[in-house]
Amino acid sequence: MADFRDLFTRLGGEIRVINLGLESFAETLEAMGVPVLHVQWSPPAGGDPERARLLSLLDDEDGS
Amino acid sequence: MTTRTTFKRSFYQDSVALMGLARELRTGAGVREAAALMGTPANLALMAEAGLLTDEARAAGPNDLVIVVSAESAGEADAALARAESLLTARRARVEASGRRLPRTLDSAARQLEGANLALISVPGAFAAAEARKALRRGLHVMLFSDNVRLEDEIALKRFAVARGLLLMGPDCGTAYLNGVPLGFANAVPRGRIGLVAASGTGLQQVVTLLAAAGEGVSQAVGVGGRDMSEPVAAAMTLAALDALGADPSTELIVVVGKPPAPAVRASVEARLRALGKPAVVAMLGREIATGSAGPLTTVATLEDAAAAAVARRAGRAFQPRAFSDVATARHRVKEYRAARGPGAAAVRGLYAGGTLAYEALLILEPLLGAGAVGGNLGGHGGGPHRVLDLGADEFTVGRAHPMLDAALRVEEIGRAAKEPDTAVLLVDVVLGHGAAPDPAGDIAPALEAARRGRRGLAVVASVVGTAADPQALAAQTARLEAAGAWVLPSNAQAARAAACIAGEARVAEALLAGGGA
Numbered sequence: 329m330a331d332f333r334d335l336f337t338r339l340g341g342e343i344r345v346i347n348l349g350l351e352s353f354a355e356t357l358e359a360m361g362v363p364v365l366h367v368q369w370s371p372p373a374g375g376d377p378e379r380a381r382l383l384s385l386l387d388d389e390d391g392s
Numbered sequence: 393m394t395t396r397t398t399f400k401r402s403f404y405q406d407s408v409a410l411m412g413l414a415r416e417l418r419t420g421a422g423v424r425e426a427a428a429l430m431g432t433p434a435n436l437a438l439m440a441e442a443g444l445l446t447d448e449a450r451a452a453g454p455n456d457l458v459i460v461v462s463a464e465s466a467g468e469a470d471a472a473l474a475r476a477e478s479l480l481t482a483r484r485a486r487v488e489a490s491g492r493r494l495p496r497t498l499d500s501a502a503r504q505l506e507g508a509n510l511a512l513i514s515v516p517g518a519f520a521a522a523e524a525r526k527a528l529r530r531g532l533h534v535m536l537f538s539d540n541v542r543l544e545d546e547i548a549l550k551r552f553a554v555a556r557g558l559l560l561m562g563p564d565c566g567t568a569y570l571n572g573v574p575l576g577f578a579n580a581v582p583r584g585r586i587g588l589v590a591a592s593g594t595g596l597q598q599v600v601t602l603l604a605a606a607g608e609g610v611s612q613a614v615g616v617g618g619r620d621m622s623e624p625v626a627a628a629m630t631l632a633a634l635d636a637l638g639a640d641p642s643t644e645l646i647v648v649v650g651k652p653p654a655p656a657v658r659a660s661v662e663a664r665l666r667a668l669g670k671p672a673v674v675a676m677l678g679r680e681i682a683t684g685s686a687g688p689l690t691t692v693a694t695l696e697d698a699a700a701a702a703v704a705r706r707a708g709r710a711f712q713p714r715a716f717s718d719v720a721t722a723r724h725r726v727k728e729y730r731a732a733r734g735p736g737a738a739a740v741r742g743l744y745a746g747g748t749l750a751y752e753a754l755l756i757l758e759p760l761l762g763a764g765a766v767g768g769n770l771g772g773h774g775g776g777p778h779r780v781l782d783l784g785a786d787e788f789t790v791g792r793a794h795p796m797l798d799a800a801l802r803v804e805e806i807g808r809a810a811k812e813p814d815t816a817v818l819l820v821d822v823v824l825g826h827g828a829a830p831d832p833a834g835d836i837a838p839a840l841e842a843a844r845r846g847r848r849g850l851a852v853v854a855s856v857v858g859t860a861a862d863p864q865a866l867a868a869q870t871a872r873l874e875a876a877g878a879w880v881l882p883s884n885a886q887a888a889r890a891a892a893c894i895a896g897e898a899r900v901a902e903a904l905l906a907g908g909g910a
Contacts, residue, residue, distance in 0.1 A: 329554050329555065329632070330554065330555060330556055330557030330558075331557060331635075332557060332632040332633070332635040332636045332639075333635050333636065333638070333639035334639065335557065335559070335632075335635075335636035335639075335640075336570075336571065336612060336636060336640045336642075338557070339509060339533070339570060339571055340509070340571075341571065342507070342571070343509060343510055343570050343571050343573040343575075344505055344506075344507050344508045344509050344510065345508070345510050345511070345512050345573075345575075346498060346501045346502060346505060346508050346510070346511045346512070346527070346532065347511075347512045347514075348498060348511065348512070348513045348514065348515050348523055349406055349512075349513060349514030349515040349537065349538070350406045350407070350408050350409075350514040350537075351406055351408070351409060352406075352408050352409075352827065353512055353514060353537075353575075353576065353827065356826045356827065357512075357573070357575075360573070360574075362573050363505065363507075364505075365494075365495065365501050365504055365505040365508070366494055367494065367495050367496065367497065367498060367501045368494040368495065368496050369404070369496070369497075369515055369523075370402070370404035370455055370496070371404065371454055371455055371515075371516070371519055372519065372522075374453070374454070374455065375432065375453060375454025375455050376454075377518030377519055380518075380519050380522050381521070381522050383522070384521075384522035384523075384525050384526060
């Protein structure tokens with residue numbers, strides 16, 4: 329287990345958010361002045377969850 | 393009547409945007425029903441059930457947006473579809489006018505947003521674990537708002553996160569506060585000295601809003617998801633969050649909110665809490681909880697007591713749980729309501745938007761009304777006559793938005809319960825904050841008014857989870873409910889007790905309202 333004692337120090341003063349899914353969450357953060365980037369997400373692998381899962385595991389093997 | 397369909401290929405929209413679109417379309421002239429859904433097999437099945445699956449819609453795929461409108465006339469249905477088209481075009485034009493080019497994947501977003509440190513993920517559950525994995529690999533902390541993530545995925549994601557010193561909050565994490573930023577469904581609360589770890593979003597909301605009312609603020613609040621303290625997940629994220637809060641100089645007291653964990657997990661959480669050297673309050677929402685203080689730990693059984701015990705501890709006072717904050721008013725109102733009760737009306741109907749609030753109400757009502765006497769959909773022991781429904785449970789939300797966003801289902805249930813002759817009390821929660829509906833009290837108030845008009849002596853008992861600084865404003869939402877005839881109490885626990893005092897046997901009210909600070 330990594331050390332979590334310095335978690336909030338590592339997070340620094342600013343939370344910078346990538347938002348995937350409900351766009352309203354990004355709009356709320358933006359209105360509060362929180363740096364946020366909303367992803368124009370759509371279901372990968374043609375909307376097939378099992379294929380999407382396999383693709384994400386393949387990425388793991390690339391070590392990327 | 394005419395039903396018309398349109399669908400737009402490869403036009404993914406999130407569920408909140410779709411709900412807003414459908415709601416807008418339903419206000420059109422002559423429109424009886426409107427649905428805007430992505431063409432997943434589950435959604436197509438729902439549309440078939442509702443008799444809305446036209447031949448055109450049948451051909452839709454999961455990334456295709458399907459809009460179906462039923463209207464009095466063909467002209468009105470066509471007008472509604474045209475309106476949908478213009479709303480979607482306007483939305484797209486707004487994004488383009490802002491000059492931004494939104495990334496289409498998490499990886500490209502991480503390249504664009506320099507210093508990104510958190511991914512807030514609320515995509516459909518079936519895809520959520522894969523996105524969370526990508527985010528963790530990029531070194532991002534993750535708040536996983538999505539539900540319906542498989543347990544084995546949760547375990548693997550948390551193992552991966554813990555090994556890298558990253559937070560994996562969730563799945564089904566509704567609320568968190570990191571460095572003063574409210575994430576997900578969150579109330580506007582001040583920053584302060586109390587750090588929280590919560591297995592429940594609405595539970596966390598109730599505690600932080602009550603802390604705010606007492607002048608206390610939040611240093612950090614980590615959501616861990618409802619299963620974190622289960623045996624297979626073994627409190628992986630709770631323990632990590634406790635280490636972080638223990639070392640955080642701005643956190644002076646720690647509050648943990650959850651259901652009673654497996655014994656081995658409970659032992660490890662309590663041992664970690666003792667080792668941190670900070671005072672801590674543990675709210676265990678469960679049956680037969682041994683409450684009290686031992687060393688730095690205070691164990692309580694309700695969300696309100698968690699906030700009250702934390703406030704007392706910080707003020708150097710002993711904590712005394714209390715049934716009502718204003719006993720004199722409670723005594724007076726209970727007497728009035730009991731006198732007005734119709735013949736045969738002796739049942740509580742809890743109709744909840746917040747899952748943990750519903751569960752807390754069940755736990756409070758059971759010993760007061762009889763363990764076998766409270767039914768509902770939360771694993772209550774009994775089949776009635778009393779009932780507590782969590783309307784945000786999966787069985788109610790398939791293909792529709794959560795009741796914290798869309799009140800339609802609760803409005804129906806209020807109408808249904810008011811028609812049952814044995815209903816004495818409608819017990820409801822209203823949850824405010826970022827992410828919640830713009831006017832949740834106003835959404836249900838007309839149904840509550842109608843219920844009271846149709847049934848003499850029917851009591852409506854409510855609580856509002858919110859703060860003055862919330863976008864909906866606590867005072868205004870409370871006033872709206874009161875104008876609809878509701879008795880609004882300062883917490884869900886007090887509301888549940890008030891309901892039991894009104895509907896239960898006389899001895900319940902006598903016991904809860906005896907003595908104590910009139």
